[in-house]
Amino acid sequence: MHPTRLILFLWMFFSINSFAQEKFTLSGVITDGESGETLIGATVYVAEVAAGTTTNEYGFYSISLPANQPLKVEFSYIGFQNSERDITLTADQKLDIGMGEGIELAEVVVKANSYQEQLRSTEMSVEGITTKEVKTLPSVLGETDILKVIQLKPGIPSGGEGTTGLYVRGGGQDQNLIVLDEAIVYNPNHLFGFFSTFNTDAVKDLKLYKGGFPPQYGGRLSSVIDVKLKEGNNKRFSGAGGLGIISSRLTLEGPIEKDKSSFIVSGRRTYFDLITRQVNKANEGVEDNQPIPDYYFYDLNTKINFKLGEKDHLYLSGYFGRDQFGFNNETFNFGFNWGNVTSTARWNHQFNPKLFSNTTVTFSDYRYKISNEIVGFSFALDSKIRDVNLKTDFYQNLNSKNTLRYGASVTYHEFTVGRLKAGSDDGEISFSGGNEFDGVEYGLYISDDWEASPRLKVNGGLRLSGFSNDGTFYYGLEPRVAANYKVTNSFSLKGSYARMNQYVHLVSNSGLSLPTDVWYPSTKLVEPQISDQVAVGGSALFKLFGTEVFLTNEYFYKLLDKQIDFIDGAELFANDELEQEFVFGDGYAYGGEISLEKRTGDLTGWIGYTYSKIRRGNFFGPKGDVMEGRYFAPRYDRRHDISIVGMYKINERFRAGATWVYGSGDLSWLPSGRFTFQDVPGAEFQAVVPSYGDRNTFRLPAFHRLDLNLIIKLGLKKKRKNPNRRWESDLTLSVINAYDRRNAFFIFLDVDFAEGTDNDGNLIELPTGVTAKQVSLFPILPALTYNFKF
Amino acid sequence: MKFQYILPVIFLISIFGACNLTNDVDLELPEYDRQPVLECYLEPGQPYQLLLTRSFEFFAPFDTSDGQFLENVIEQGATINITHDGKTVTLVEGLFFNPFTQKIFNYGSPEIVPEDFDNAFELEVILADGNTITSKTTIPVKVPIDSVVIEFESDAATDTMARALTYFTDPDPNIENRFRRQFHWNSLVDSSAQQDFLATDQFADNGRIVFGTGFDYPVGDTIWNTVFNMNRDYADFYESVIISVQSNGNPFGQPASIDSNLGGTADALGIFTGLSYSREMTIIEK
Secondary structure (H helix, E strand, O other), X not given: OOHHHHHHHHHHHHHHHHHOOOEEEEEEEEEEOOOOOEOOOOEEEEHHHOEEEEOOOOOEEEEXXXXXXXXXXXXXXXXXXXXXXXXXXXXXXXXXXXEOEOHHHHHHHHXXXXXXXXXXXXXXXXXXXXXXXXXHOOOHHHOOOHHHHXXXXXXXXXXXXXXXXXXXXXXXXXXXXXXXXXXXXXXXXXXXXXXXXXXXXXXXXXXXXXXXXXXXXXXXXXXXXXXXXXXXXXXXXXXXXXXXXXXXXXXXXXXXXXXXXXXXXXXXXXOHHHHHHHHHHXXXXXXXXXXXXXXXXXXXXXXXXXXOOOOEEEEEEEEEEEEEEEEEOOOEXXXXXXXXXXXXXXXXXXXXXXXXXXXXXEEEEEEEEEEEEEOOEEEEEEEEEEEEEEEXXXXXXXXXXXXXXXXXXXXXXXXXXXEEEEEEXXXXXXXXXXXXXXXXXXXXXXXXXXXXXXXXXXXXXXXXXXXXXXXXXXXXXXXXXXXXXXXXXXXXXXXXXXXXXXXXXEEOOOOOOOOOOEEEEOOOOOOOEEEEEEEEEEEEEEEEOOEXXXXXEEEEEEEEEEEEEEOXXXXXXXXXXXXXXXXXXXXXXXXXXXXXXXXXXXXXXXXXXXXXXXXXXXXXXXXXXXXXXXXXXXXXXXXXXXXXXXXXXXXXXXXXXXXXXXXXXXXXXXXXXXXEEOOOOOOXXXXXXXXXXXXXXXXXXXXXXXXXXEEEEEOHHHHHHOOOOOOEEEEEEXXXXXXXXXXXXXXXXXXXXXEEEOOOOOEEEEEXXXXXXXXXXXXXXXXXXXXXXX | OOHHHHHHHHHHHHHHHHHOOEEEEOOOOOOOOOXXXXXXXXXXXXXXXXXXXXXXXXXXXXXXXXXXXXXXXXXXXXXXXXXXXXXXXXXXXXXXXXXXXXXXXXXXXXXXXXXXXXXXXXXXXXXXXXXXXXXXXXXXXOOOEEEEEEEEOOOOOOOOEEEXXXXXXXXXXXXXXXXXEEEEEOOOOOOOOOEEEEEEHHHOEOOEEEEEOOOOEEOOOEEEEEEEEEOHHHHHHHHHHHHHHHHOOOOOOOOOOOOOOOEOOOOOEEEEEEOOEEEEEEEOOO
16 A cells, blocks of 8 residues: 555544544553552453553553443452442543452452453553562572562473573563663673562563564564662652572562551562571681582662653662672682672653653663782673663553553663783783673563454554664564454454564573573674564363463564574683674574463362474584584473462462472483593593584473472561451462473483502502583472561 | 682582581483593693593593403594694504603604794594594794792791792783693692682783782792783683583583584584693792
8 A cells, every 4th residue: 555545544434433432531540559659460340341451560550431421430450459439521531549458358350351361452461570489489599589489480491490481482681671660781690590570579560472563562583571679668658578498589668658658678688698608617728628608699779760740750760689698718819799780760751642752761780890809810701781771661542442652762782801910910911801891772662552343452663773883784574463352252363563673682602591691783794683473372261170361372473584503512601702603594483382271269270281382403604514404402492390289278368379380301412422531741541532523403301490488477476466456477388390301401420439559559540430410400399488568 | 610609619519518418319311422521731841642432421430441441431442643833743543651750641752842832733543433523723922021029928037938929021012822821839749739720911000910829838949930812712611621621510600612623524522722821930038
């Protein structure tokens, strides 16, 4: 169609819709009535006209309704009692709602509405998790972790036992856009990926997109993980915390000015180091004692918000986290620290009942630094990525059929890659290295959520993205479309297509997340990564054994282009010519996911199954290729993945949670042959040099594990005696790996040696055999945590 | 071990050590075809010698009591020629043991490798089964050690522990040069090297490169400093060997296939390279 005709058609279409019947707009913000926290995804539904909407990520809703007609508007949100208002609109009306908690009273109705909204929405391939669910489910060493719980949803396999790495629908771990209050978090891991940077006490909401990406998101190929921090209780001062076996945490929140402004401060710190220092002290002087390195991590979340008037709200939030690793003795002092800093300044403005804007300035910084001081000599190596981002988004309730969303963003990136400084104290020896880059990333988008008919909803949009770096400019058009056809009131079909471009890349040569992985920009040689994903599926709400369950079934196919890998033996550390080690190729992934979820009653939970297949190949680069360009499976090509999650409210005092996961073993690159290597004069003879063939040809044994959790509420009698008592506490007992399954973390081939003699009678070690050894991460691992809130 | 892997490995060793979470498992490795393995280092002034063996399937037994063991390891019946500057040297089969370096070869010639840094040496091997191995190399120029400086932390008479700083000059700052540094204490052959690693001229400071040690060596002891100037092929091969050894057992490591510089039909592993190094012996004195 000619563009002029298309514009004319769209204008006529919107006009017809707009003038078909006189309508006014009902808008407002939905909050938790007890704390004043805005609620994301709360449902607004008007049965008389079968119209509904949900609050956006800032708690705002806007819905066009017929004028002069008595209507009953129902507001609902998971875990809260429904709220109803009778209205007759004679003009645009603002209606803010404070929801009251009442899980026991209206749970079934609430859940049903939430399912109905899922059946109506064009959103697909989305997973959410609440902090309540996170706290009910088992956690490693008592550390609740929202990223690990989201891995229990279908289509999000983890990078390995106990790690927070995410490999979503065949994507790599660098292909996840992780944002905390809209600021990018470049490394979401503490302790080499065993814990995430997100403190559950401070998190309000987490949403993970596996596909069907809305156009407001861009910059990564495979997933978007949008984490929102709590805003702080603006009604009363409150707090929460916990004492665990490896860490403690404390959150304080309260009003600065009641109902108008509030704050939240949340921090946690591990105390491995306090224990290990005592162990080291006790072992001082013991022969062959190897001191345990000093390690701890901490993080701090803060947020304040101010209601500047009826139409304006200002939010300021920040995150600061560090991992500290130290190892020293009389001759050296080794230090290694890494962490993220993010800060966000956000301004919400409501122009009118139909138009809402969100403008954000964010700052992100991820860096690591390694330093070592040996007598007379020092060494320091650091890398970092730092962003400053400005973005603005508009939500416009155009009419009862169309909701527009449009916006723009610009990000300035600074990269320091492997900055090295080393030298002797006297200046006799001195050398340095490293690279610095900068780049600017742009994004411009528009999308329309269009109710084409009572049964068909379409969300179509376009994102224009670009990146410039040192005279090189890349851009990409990213069409996004998602549609939902509601076949019946309890069954809908969905489909989506999304193209994504990625302009910054993680340089990581390991299957596991390391803090030393560095971010690298697109350059003349390194082109942006591209993905195209198609997903189709359906959702159904039905009764199974008398209880309501929600079934979701999706299939996806994803094409990946300009993928980055590394030549064999790539040197990624302190390498001034890093790009020369890269190879560029493509790949594909496909699979299916099915989940059956039950959210009502004393027993809740879900069962999820994922089938997927991933291939990458055609990798060539300046210094060579990978397997002559042949396709291979990455190590996270997990064919089958099952998770069963259950949460059971036994009675007022006891709640239990259990998870069972099963996954095909990850792939491993093991040597298939060996040879002896004599080497040059002065070098030692190597009896066994492993010879590695093609990549990832060995599959580790299947993985399965049962974790259990029991929450024992304390002080219930006191609460009964004094219902106004605010202090609540519980003991949480977690048992990880309840049946002590030894899952393979990795496998290696060990050579056994025996002492022998050479021709001159000297003692030598002779190889006698090879055994395959499996290393597991967790034995049965209980933990006890004391939690409180007031 | 690659530097960035050290910390995670220390951490994991601490955990696994504490919990004993390592156990033996049975596994079937992918099928493996044995390959010829060739090592030939052409050192000026030394005779032409070459070691030609075969690789094994990883789980193959090491049983040396088997009379067939040597036959299994050594590649016999090969015809080997090395051509240089129009002259071809044929290496004959035998056992050639050097008691000073403790190195053994199964093909050799009394001919001496000439000190020629310009002209290439070409290798041609025809194995008993008719397959071939070919390669080509040059001898890199020797990089002299400029000085070995012995330093003590203080002038005090009681301070008897010294360190050694070994200085040498980058032979050509315009191209990337790669070196192998070895440092031996007390013996060149009876103990493994205290230091043995690869380096590049990336670490040159105004064309000068220095390697150091800790203050660990007492007065009266003998140390050997060695600097190899490496061909690119040799450096790549040696690096791939090191990575292969270190990756087995390291969950954070990324293995590598062996980067050989051998052609022909035999799909052989190994290296054919010129060898050039400077070595200095020093007695620690105050």
